[in-house]
Amino acid sequence: MSIVTVQLGQCGNQIGYEVFNAICNDFHSTHGLCSKKENESYQEACKERFFSEEKTGVPVARAVLVDMEPKVISQTLSMAARSGHWKYDHQSHFCQKQGSGNNWANGYSVHGPRYRDVIMNLVQKEAEKCDRLSGFFTVMSMAGGTGSGMGAFVTQCLRDAFPTSFILNQVIWPYGTGEVIVQNYNSVLTLSHLYQSSDALLVHENDAIHKICAQLMNIKKISFRDVNQVIAHQLGSVFQPTYSSEGASQYSRNPLGDLMESLVPHPEFKMLGLRNIPQMSENSLAYSTFTWPGLIKHLRQMLIANAKMEEGIDWQVRPPLPGHPVPPKASPNKALHFNTSIANLVVLRGKDVQSIDLGGFRDPALYTSWLNPQEAFTIWKTPRAFNKYEKSASLVSNSQFLLKLMDNIVGKAWNMFASKAYVHQYTKFGIEEEDFLDCFTTLEQVISSYASL
Structure with missing residues (x-):
């Protein structure tokens, strides 16, 4: 089954390009380290999932590109075409000459409705090219105007037009220090609207990825492209083909469906985080060896201690022991000590994957009490x-990992809202104070639900 990617705004288009590029590089990789037959079935599954075939033989990304300014889309189209390995369909993009001015309301209330039919026609055409549609993967930022506002609007349109298809929103959490003065408003509005229409939100934090670039990849002058390539690598590590059940003879055909089934058992809990190890520069990789027990031990502790990368993990954090009193529930504004999970998915790739012991991830102490740990943990390999x-x-986790960040961003937005700062910029595009209050209520409920795990 195929996934249609919808790239929204500058950030969404730049990351979308890097994702397809990473997938294509992996597709052509000579480092597969598996049998020829295995490699061929992997490549076939990958192609069906992400690309359609043209007569020229160059794979065409199953994607729709949307931005309110033309510059990034034209760069993205030409970079893909120049690669020679893959390209975008030159008719599957939409752009205008004016941006959304970092204003969520402008993207959601003005540009969204104005261009809905054109954009949804492009999506419909792309969906019709799929023999079987698994669903939609939208890539967007929360901080700006087009990605966040248009992204939320387009996601609602996707839900209306394709009620039975899965929708996964990949969302970029803004830098804490702030790129945009109203990013907290934009983020609150985006998250609350996506929560209504999306099946799950897969969140990447810019600050965490920046640290990975600096400390693990050893990049001295970090560019947005460096950050985007790390995100793309992590996404590829999950969405490239795998066997989703023990003893399966063919690669999983429904990646989004399998992901939702594994990780989203309740519609109140839709926030997914992604960690991937190892990640390092090519220079370091040449001198490194890895063992599965070592990788799994680190990955489990990253989950427990809510560490975003393998460097600097707090090894003191332990799950509560059976028979001992459970520590009091976390309040969202306290530093979380132990990261309770609803569900976890571990994706293993490479040599000797059949022989790995993952019993540590089945420990009932890791999970909330209302789910059977056997059902809360899934392995793809x-x-x-x-x-x-x-x-x-890789680990995709539905857990308390975002609790502190969410509480922080909602708190900052509320403080601005209470003093009516910049609210007029939204009301002039039709987003009223009641809309803000509804969004705050939605997210307070999400925070409360995760805090009570």
Whole structure:
């Protein structure tokens, strides 16, 4: 089954490009470290999932590109075409000459309705090219205007037009220090609207990815492209083909459906986080060896201690022992000590994946009490290595990982709202104070639900 990617705004288009590029590089990789037959079935599954075939033989990304300014889209189209390995359909994009001015309301209330039919026609055409549609993967930022406002609007349109298809929103959480003065408003409005129409939100924090670039990838002058490539690598490590059940003879055909089934057992809990190890510069990789027990031990502790990367993990954090009193529930504004999970998915790629002990992830102490740990933990695996790493492991987690950040961003937005700062910029585009209050209520409920796990 195929996934249609919808790239929204500058950030969404730049990351979308890097995702397809990472997938294509992996597709052509000579480091697969598996049998020829295995590699061929992996490539076939990958192609069906992300690309359609043209007569010229160049794979065409199953994607729709949307931005209110033409510059990034034209760069993205030409970079893909120049690669020679893949390209975008030159008719599957939409752009205008004016941006949304970092104003969520402008993207959502003005540009969205004005251009809805054109954009949804492009999406419909892309969906019709799929023999079987798994669903939609939207890529967007929360801080700006087009990605966030248009993104929320387009997601609602997707839900209306494709009520039975899965929708996964990949969302970029803004830098804490702030790129945009109204980013907290934009973020609150985006999250609350996506919560109504999306099946799940897969969140990447700019600050965390920036740290990975600096400390693990050893990049001295970090550009947005460096950050986007790390995000793309992490996404590829999950969405490239895998066997989703023990003893399966063919690659999973419904990646979004499998993901939702594994990780979103209740519509109140839709926030997914992604961690991937190892991640390092190519220079370091040449001198590194990895063992599965070591990788799994680190990945489990990253989950427990809510660490975003393997460097600087707090090894003191432990799950509560059976028979001992459970520590009091976390209040969202206190530093979380132990990160309680609803569900976890571990994706393993590379040599000897059949022999790995993952019992530590089945520990009932990791999970909320209302789910059976056997159902809360899922493994996907493939002997095909990913992106130059002989062994790699990814963790997609529905847990309390975002609790503190969410509480923080809602608190900052509320403080601005209470003093009516910049509210007029939204009301002039039709977003009233009641709309803000509804959004705050929605997110307070989400925060409360996760805090009570």
